[in-house]
Amino acid sequence: MSLCLDIALRRGAFELSVQGTLPERGVTILFGESGAGKSSLLRAVAGLEPCQGRIEFDGERWQGRAGTLLAHRRPVGLMLQKPALFPHLDVIGNLRYAARRAPVSAERWEEVLELLSLAPLLSRRVQGLSGGEASRVALGRALLSAPRLLLLDEPLAALDQARRQTLMAVIGQVAKTIPVLYVSHHLDEVLTLGEHLWWLRDGALAAQGEVNDVLAGPGSPLAEHRDAAVVLRTRHLRYEPEHHLLVLALGASEMRVPASGPGGDTPRLRVAARDVSLTLSPASDSSVLNILPAIVDDVRTLPEGQCLVRLRCEQQWLLARLSSYSRDRLRLAPGSRVHAQIKAAALV
Numbered sequence: 001m002s003l004c005l006d007i008a009l010r011r012g013a014f015e016l017s018v019q020g021t022l023p024e025r026g027v028t029i030l031f032g033e034s035g036a037g038k039s040s041l042l043r044a045v046a047g048l049e050p051c052q053g054r055i056e057f058d059g060e061r062w063q064g065r066a067g068t069l070l071a072h073r074r075p076v077g078l079m080l081q082k083p084a085l086f087p088h089l090d091v092i093g094n095l096r097y098a099a100r101r102a103p104v105s106a107e108r109w110e111e112v113l114e115l116l117s118l119a120p121l122l123s124r125r126v127q128g129l130s131g132g133e134a135s136r137v138a139l140g141r142a143l144l145s146a147p148r149l150l151l152l153d154e155p156l157a158a159l160d161q162a163r164r165q166t167l168m169a170v171i172g173q174v175a176k177t178i179p180v181l182y183v184s185h186h187l188d189e190v191l192t193l194g195e196h197l198w199w200l201r202d203g204a205l206a207a208q209g210e211v212n213d214v215l216a217g218p219g220s221p222l223a224e225h226r227d228a229a230v231v232l233r234t235r236h237l238r239y240e241p242e243h244h245l246l247v248l249a250l251g252a253s254e255m256r257v258p259a260s261g262p263g264g265d266t267p268r269l270r271v272a273a274r275d276v277s278l279t280l281s282p283a284s285d286s287s288v289l290n291i292l293p294a295i296v297d298d299v300r301t302l303p304e305g306q307c308l309v310r311l312r313c314e315q316q317w318l319l320a321r322l323s324s325y326s327r328d329r330l331r332l333a334p335g336s337r338v339h340a341q342i343k344a345a346a347l348v
């Protein structure tokens with residue numbers, strides 16, 4: 001068990017009431033519309049927002065009947081929406097302050113500086129930093145505080161696309177060893193980073209669980225969204241250089257994805273519901289490279305003649321967005337055996 005909470009707070013007319021347990025490792029995205037209470041929840045976990053109830057981490061009681069552990073005693077690396085750097089210290093002073101709590105090895109120090117490209121900023125005063133530079137320093141400070149839990153509130157909001165990709169990789173790496181609670185309302189971050197999802201609506205968790213179970217689940221926050229998608233977990237098989245295609249295993253099936261090189265890590269493949277079409281028999285004369293056997297689990301009617309089909313495919317969820325006309329023509333219903341077609345170009 002890592003973070004386990006059962007808390008409530010009230011601010012004016014807004015009420016937050018959340019019960020949840022964070023997995024021991026990995027990125028849990030705290031997702032929800034503006035005003036849902038994401039920042040309030042994160043700040044409460046950090047000890048910056050008074051609340052009622054119970055917060056435990058790794059068996060330690062941070063909040064309960066016996067009292068509250070002060071914020072600076074909680075072993076969290078915290079990055080708030082507006083990076084709160086100390087204005088009287090330069091960048092290196094801010095980073096050293098973080099490292100006071102627990103000694104950081106010289107290697108780790110160098111590693112964080114390099115990952116976040118902080119070396120050129122060390123002697124700068126924090127007032128003159130751009131939004132993106134301040135975000136990198138704040139993330140560096142969070143990583144150098146020897147955290148056992150990382151709390152990040154929209155950490156990439158001020159960064160350009162290239163930096164976002166780099167920092168998402170850094171955060172994903174850190175999450176291999178500690179839990180990360182990550183506030184976002186960007187689907188892109190959910191699909192790239194999220195292993196688990198806490199979906200907050202009006203101050204309460206509307207759904208929580210493994211990312212695909214929530215995204216494809218009955219109360220999915222994205223069912224009607226044109227970008228509704230899931231993440232398939234695949235295994236790297238080989239690279240076909242003559243076709244510039246990566247061949248991946250999805251259970252007993254193979255998938256082909258355009259790639260400029262072999263790559264290494266276990267690929268997470270985002271598949272948007274609108275890029276999936278269905279046939280009743282496997283087409284042998286189709287140009288589509290990825291044709292996967294699947295069973296219809298649920299068909300949900302959407303506005304404007306659309307529907308969202310949830311499929312079980314090689315033990316994973318897949319979503320297909322179709323017209324209701326196609327649903328009726330194929331007589332799709334729970335239990336129907338189908339073949340899901342996904343164009344390789346949609347998986348770039």
Ligand SMILES: Nc1ncnc2c1ncn2[C@@H]1O[C@H](COP(=O)(O)OP(=O)(O)OP(=O)(O)O)[C@@H](O)[C@H]1O
Nearest residue numbers: 011012013014032033034035036037038039040041
């Ligand atoms: N001190 C306060 N007094 C009154 N209302 C407050 C106070 N602090 C927060 N709120 C309200 O609580 C609600 C939740 O705020 P919070 O910042 O946690 O939402 P959020 O999901 O993080 O939003 P965003 O994505 O826009 O940052 C909002 O309606 C906000 O106006």
